[in-house]
Amino acid sequence: MSTSQTNTPIFIGVDLGGTRSKAALVGAAGELIHEAIIEAEEPGSELMRANMIETLRALIADERAANRVSAIGIGVPGLVNRKTNRIELLPNQPELSQVDFATEVEKETGLPVILDNDANAAAYGELQAGAARGHKDVFFVYLGPGIGAGLIINGQIYRGAEGFAGEFGHMTIDPEGIECACGNIGCLETIASGPNIVRRTRERLYRDRTSSLSRLALPRDREFTAEDIARAAREGDEMAQVMMERTGMFLGIALAAVINLLNVEMVVMGGGVMEAGDLILKPTIKETRRRAFPPSFGSCEVVIAELGHSAGLVGAALLARDHIAK
Amino acid sequence: MSTSQTNTPIFIGVDLGGTRSKAALVGAAGELIHEAIIEAEEPGSELMRANMIETLRALIADERAANRVSAIGIGVPGLVNRKTNRIELLPNQPELSQVDFATEVEKETGLPVILDNDANAAAYGELQAGAARGHKDVFFVYLGPGIGAGLIINGQIYRGAEGFAGEFGHMTIDPEGIECACGNIGCLETIASGPNIVRRTRERLYRDRTSSLSRLALPRDREFTAEDIARAAREGDEMAQVMMERTGMFLGIALAAVINLLNVEMVVMGGGVMEAGDLILKPTIKETRRRAFPPSFGSCEVVIAELGHSAGLVGAALLARDHIAK
Numbered sequence: 001m002s003t004s005q006t007n008t009p010i011f012i013g014v015d016l017g018g019t020r021s022k023a024a025l026v027g028a029a030g031e032l033i034h035e036a037i038i039e040a041e042e043p044g045s046e047l048m049r050a051n052m053i054e055t056l057r058a059l060i061a062d063e064r065a066a067n068r069v070s071a072i073g074i075g076v077p078g079l080v081n082r083k084t085n086r087i088e089l090l091p092n093q094p095e096l097s098q099v100d101f102a103t104e105v106e107k108e109t110g111l112p113v114i115l116d117n118d119a120n121a122a123a124y125g126e127l128q129a130g131a132a133r134g135h136k137d138v139f140f141v142y143l144g145p146g147i148g149a150g151l152i153i154n155g156q157i158y159r160g161a162e163g164f165a166g167e168f169g170h171m172t173i174d175p176e177g178i179e180c181a182c183g184n185i186g187c188l189e190t191i192a193s194g195p196n197i198v199r200r201t202r203e204r205l206y207r208d209r210t211s212s213l214s215r216l217a218l219p220r221d222r223e224f225t226a227e228d229i230a231r232a233a234r235e236g237d238e239m240a241q242v243m244m245e246r247t248g249m250f251l252g253i254a255l256a257a258v259i260n261l262l263n264v265e266m267v268v269m270g271g272g273v274m275e276a277g278d279l280i281l282k283p284t285i286k287e288t289r290r291r292a293f294p295p296s297f298g299s300c301e302v303v304i305a306e307l308g309h310s311a312g313l314v315g316a317a318l319l320a321r322d323h324i325a326k
Numbered sequence: 327m328s329t330s331q332t333n334t335p336i337f338i339g340v341d342l343g344g345t346r347s348k349a350a351l352v353g354a355a356g357e358l359i360h361e362a363i364i365e366a367e368e369p370g371s372e373l374m375r376a377n378m379i380e381t382l383r384a385l386i387a388d389e390r391a392a393n394r395v396s397a398i399g400i401g402v403p404g405l406v407n408r409k410t411n412r413i414e415l416l417p418n419q420p421e422l423s424q425v426d427f428a429t430e431v432e433k434e435t436g437l438p439v440i441l442d443n444d445a446n447a448a449a450y451g452e453l454q455a456g457a458a459r460g461h462k463d464v465f466f467v468y469l470g471p472g473i474g475a476g477l478i479i480n481g482q483i484y485r486g487a488e489g490f491a492g493e494f495g496h497m498t499i500d501p502e503g504i505e506c507a508c509g510n511i512g513c514l515e516t517i518a519s520g521p522n523i524v525r526r527t528r529e530r531l532y533r534d535r536t537s538s539l540s541r542l543a544l545p546r547d548r549e550f551t552a553e554d555i556a557r558a559a560r561e562g563d564e565m566a567q568v569m570m571e572r573t574g575m576f577l578g579i580a581l582a583a584v585i586n587l588l589n590v591e592m593v594v595m596g597g598g599v600m601e602a603g604d605l606i607l608k609p610t611i612k613e614t615r616r617r618a619f620p621p622s623f624g625s626c627e628v629v630i631a632e633l634g635h636s637a638g639l640v641g642a643a644l645l646a647r648d649h650i651a652k
C-alpha cells in the first residue's frame with residue numbers, strides 16, 4: 001500500500017432503510033470499498049440502533065479501513081432538519097425523530113456524523129461520482145418504495161429554508177386522484193412509486209384477466225415487485241411494457257413541470273423501476289418533450305443513474321467528506 | 327440637493343409590454359422617481375423600438391435624473407438567454423428575438439443594458455424593496471395576461487442552465503385539460519391567467535344565466551377583465567367570489583408542488599388578479615395547506631406583493647444596478 005493511500009481518509013456512508021439498512025466504507029473519490037447490511041425486525045427500535053452502532057464500529061475497525069475512517073454520513077428516507085442535524089419527519093420510524101440520532105451515533109463511534117435526506121445523498125453521489133459528474137444544475141429522481149428527489153443547484157445540494165426541499169413525489173398529478181399517505185390526493189407517488197406501480201398492474205391484471213396481454217411473466221397468484229415488472233417488460237411482457245409506458249407518461253408530466261420551473265441541465269433517474277431502461281426512459285422523455293417549453297427541454301438531458309443501489313451510500317459518505325472539509 | 331444625492335447613481339427600469347411598455351427612473355434604493363409610458367401600435371416593430379429609444383433618451387436627459395443614469399434594465403415577457411443577453415423566445419413579439427435588442431439600446435443610449443425575464447425582474451423588485459425584503463429563498467408569482475414566476479435562491483435570482491427557469495404557468499394541473507399556447511395541455515395558465523379567469527367566468531355566466539349568483543356586477547353583454555372580476559368580488563358579487571375561490575384552489579395545487587419541491591420561506595403573489603386580496607389569497611392558502619407537506623407549508627409564508635405594477639420597473643432597474651456593480 002502506497003503512502004498516499006495510507007494517508008487518504010475514508011468515509012462511511014449509511015443508507016437508512018426500514019427492515020434493511022446498508023453501510024459502506026467509501027474512498028475519498030467515491031469508490032465503494034466494502035459494504036455491510038444491517039437487518040432490523042423493528043425499524044427505528046433501540047435494538048436496530050444498537051445493531052447499527054455495532055456495524056459501524058466493525059467497519060471502522062475493518063482492516064480495509066486501516067484506521068482511516070474520518071466521518072459518517074447517513075441518508076434518511078424522510079425530512080432532515082439540517083440546522084439541528086435531526087430527523088424531522090420519518091413516517092415509518094417515528095422513534096428516530098424523537099431522539100438526537102446523529103449525536104447518539106457520534107458518541108458511540110467518536111466520529112462526526114451528518115444526516116441528510118436519502119435522495120439528497122443519492123443525488124450527491126451521482127453528481128460527484130455518477131451520471132451527473134461535471135454538471136451544475138441537476139434534478140435527481142429516485143423511484144423506489146416512495147419517490148424521492150434531490151436538487152443540485154450550482155453544484156450544491158439545494159435544501160430550501162429548513163432542509164425539506166425535493167419532495168417531488170408529492171406533486172399533484174391528478175387533482176381528483178387517490179389518497180396519498182402524505183394527506184394530499186393524486187400525488188405522483190400514488191401513481192409512480194414502486195408499490196403503486198404494482199397496485200396499478202394488479203388492478204389491470206384483474207380487469208384484463210381474460211386478455212392475453214401479459215404472457216404470465218407477472219403471476220396473478222403471487223406477489224411481485226415493481227422491479228419484477230421492470231424485468232418482465234425487458235423480457236418482452238406486453239402488459240409490463242404498457243405499465244412502464246404509462247408510468248413514464250405520468251413521470252413526464254411531473255418532470256416537464258420541474259424542467260419548466262428550474263431549467264436544469266440534467267435529470268437523472270434512479271431506483272429499481274429504472275431497471276426497465278429505455279422501456280420507461282423513452283416514454284418519460286416523450287411525455288416530457290410534449291409538455292415542457294421547447295428551449296427548456298432542449299437544454300436538458302434526461303438520463304438513467306449510474307451508481308444504482310450504491311448512489312445513496314456513496315453520496316452520504318461524500319457529504320460527510322465535504323462536511324468535515326469545511 | 328445634498329452632495330450625496332448628487333453623486334448617487336440612478337437607474338432606468340423598463341417593463342416591456344405588448345402595446346404598452348413602461349420605463350422609469352429608479353433610485354439606488356429602489357425608489358420610483360418618474361415613470362413614462364411607451365405606446366406601440368405594432369409591438370416589436372422598428373417604430374416601437376424607435377419610440378422606446380426616444381423615451382429612454384428623454385428619461386436620461388430628464389432634470390430629475392440629473393445626469394446620473396448609470397444603466398438600464400429591461401424586463402421582457404419571455405425567455406431571455408443571459409449568456410448571450412438576447413431574447414430567446416417572445417411569442418407575441420418574435421421580431422425582438424431576431425435582433426440583438428440589448429446592443430441596439432446600448433448603442434443608442436450609451437449606457438449598459440441588461441435584459442431579464444419580467445417575472446424575474448418583479449421578483450427582484452419585491453426582494454429588494456417589497457414584500458420579500460430580508461428573505462433568502464422566495465417564490466414570486468405574477469398573475470397577469472400570462473402567469474410568470476421568479477425564483478430567488480439564496481438571495482439571488484435563480485435562472486437555471488440557460489436562463490429559462492421560472493415557467494410556473496406551464497405546470498400541468500389537469501393532464502386532460504385544454505390546449506395552451508405553449509403546446510402543452512392543462513397548464514396552470516389555461517385556468518388561472520387573467521384572460522382564462524375571464525374565459526371561465528364567461529362560460530359560467532352563460533351556463534348559469536338563469537341563476538341570480540352574479541348580481542350584475544359582471545355584465546354579460548360587455549367585455550370585462552380579470553381585474554374587474556377581482557373588484558366585483560371585493561364589492562360582494564358572489565359569482566366573482568366563486569371564481570376567485572376556484573382560481574385560488576387551482577393556484578394552491580400548483581403552489582403546494584413548488585413548496586414541496588423547493589421549501590421556500592415565502593411565496594409572493596402579484597399581478598392584477600391579486601387585487602381581490604384575501605378573496606383569492608385565502609382559498610389559495612387553504613388549498614396549498616391541504617396539499618403541501620405540513621413541515622414545508624409550516625415554514626412558508628404566502629403573501630401578496632407590495633410593489634404592485636411597479637415591481638417589474640423597480641426590479642429591472644435594481645438588476646441593472648447590481649450588474650454594473652459586479
